[in-house]
Amino acid sequence: MPTEVPDSPLWKSSSAGSEDAVGTCLVRSGTSRIIVVNRRDAPSGIEDSDLALRLFGRDSVADGIGGDHYQLNKLAIWNRHATDGIEFAFFNLAPGSRRVSRGAECGHAGVAVALVAGPDRPDEPVRVRNVDTGQLLEVASHGASKGRSGAFLAKVIHDPAITVMNEAELVATSPTGDELRWETVPAGNIFALVPSLNTCDDEAARRQIQRVTLEWARDTGRVNATAEFIRTISYDARWEDAARCRVDAVCHNGSEKHHSLPVSGSSALCTHLAVHRLRSAGLPPSTDPNRFRIEFDLTSVSGTETVTVEAERRSGDWGILSTSCSTNARLLLEGITFLSR
Structure with a gap:
């Protein structure tokens, strides 16, 4: 029975x-x-x-x-x-x-x-908006993809255009006495962008960065100023020329290492690098002197993707119009x- x-x-x-x-x-x-x-x-x-x-x-x-x-x-x-x-x-x-x-x-x-x-x-x-963060995405099939499967291009629309990243440079001392320096960018989640790819492999250093970033977010009244919204992205960037950059990056959510970079993280990092690049002098001439495109070969645990940043010059100042990331x-x-x- x-x-x-x-x-x-x-x-x-x-x-x-x-x-x-x-x-x-x-x-x-x-x-x-x-x-x-x-x-x-x-x-x-x-x-x-x-x-x-x-x-x-x-x-x-x-x-x-x-x-x-x-x-x-x-x-x-x-x-x-x-x-x-x-x-x-x-x-x-x-x-x-x-x-x-x-x-x-x-x-x-x-x-x-x-x-x-x-x-x-x-x-x-297709345009979709996150009602809580306001981020607007334009999503389209990419390459030979058809139907509900394949490669897609996720374009983050910046409206208004980004001229200066809403960021802060933070400094702390690691448990071993080394200086830790990074920039923090609120972009829905709060990203701590840490130069040097291996920095956040050290758990103690990563926790210190996350703790100081959280304190900054709370002190400045940022939205989502709680530990679960803090992300660290450690990276190495190598500019091949003014319009192309190779980036290696790793993202952590607390103690968890992401298997890939989130779209919002890829966008925040590459937009941050593009803004700093556009501030510098010596951009090469282009067909349209008021439009400029920067491409990033962004490598993470899951492989390499191309991230494209579109910029436009208005009244003499460069602004980022969109940041496009490929995904499947x-x-x-x-x-x-x-x-x-």
């Missing part, structure tokens, strides 16, 4: 009714897996944060469609507006906890939303998820 399984929180979803059904898509975007939900396909009586936790698995990852790594616990809830186009809110679980966080920047989530919510014609660019995405699954209770 079969053994009867007693009631358990892990089996609560077995009693879910139609009121707990949510239309969901799973999308591999970059090195993350994103749950994508159209708000109209979710129960109206459930708050977004509770919906996120129940999709991830309220009591256990076995009771949801999240995973045991923070890059598998990401959710984008989107809406389509008649005037504002496609907007989304991004949710994730803070590493090592079952606490839902909202308000971070995630360009790969924006790409996933564009893939699901965009038009049937994949060659048409594909639809993994589309269907109905029954929420645990």
Whole structure:
């Protein structure tokens, strides 16, 4: 005779009714897996944060469609507006906890939303906006990609154009007595951009950088001034000429090393380097003296991508119009998820 399984929180979803059904898509975007939900396909009586936790698995990852790594616990809830186009809110679980966080920047989530919510014609660019950070992405199929799979170009639109990075130079002393110097850039998340690729491999030095960056963010009243929004990117940059640069970079989220650079991190780093380059003299002549393009060969753990920064000169000053990053995405699954209770 079969053994009867007693009631358990892990089996609560077995009693879910139609009121707990949510239309969901799973999308591999970059090195993350994103749950994508159209708000109209979710129960109206459930708050977004509770919906996120129940999709991830309220009591256990076995009771949801999240995973045991923070890059598998990401959710984008989107809406389509008649005037504002496609907007989304991004949710994730803070590493090592079952606490839902909202308000971070995630360009790969924006790409996933564009893939699901965009038009049937994949060659048409789709604009999506993160409602919490305001970041605007223009996403288009790249190369020979067709449909809901392949290479995509995620262009971060800077409106107004960036003329000076909203940054601060910070200095601290490492536990071994060495001077640590870096620049901090708020870009949805708060990025500590650390020259010298291997600096953040030292856990003690990385923690010191994260701690001082967090103190600066709190003291200056920055949005998202909590530890979960602090990212460190250590890098080496080698300029081949005025318009091309090779960059090696590593990103850490707390103690976790990213498998790739996030779109927002790639954009923040390359925009930062471009602004400093455009401030310097000696730019080569171009066909249009008021337009300039800088290309970065950006290498991380997952490989090399090309990041393109477009700049325009207005009233004598250079401004960054957009920063484009290449990534890959594909639809993994589309269907109905029954929420645990």
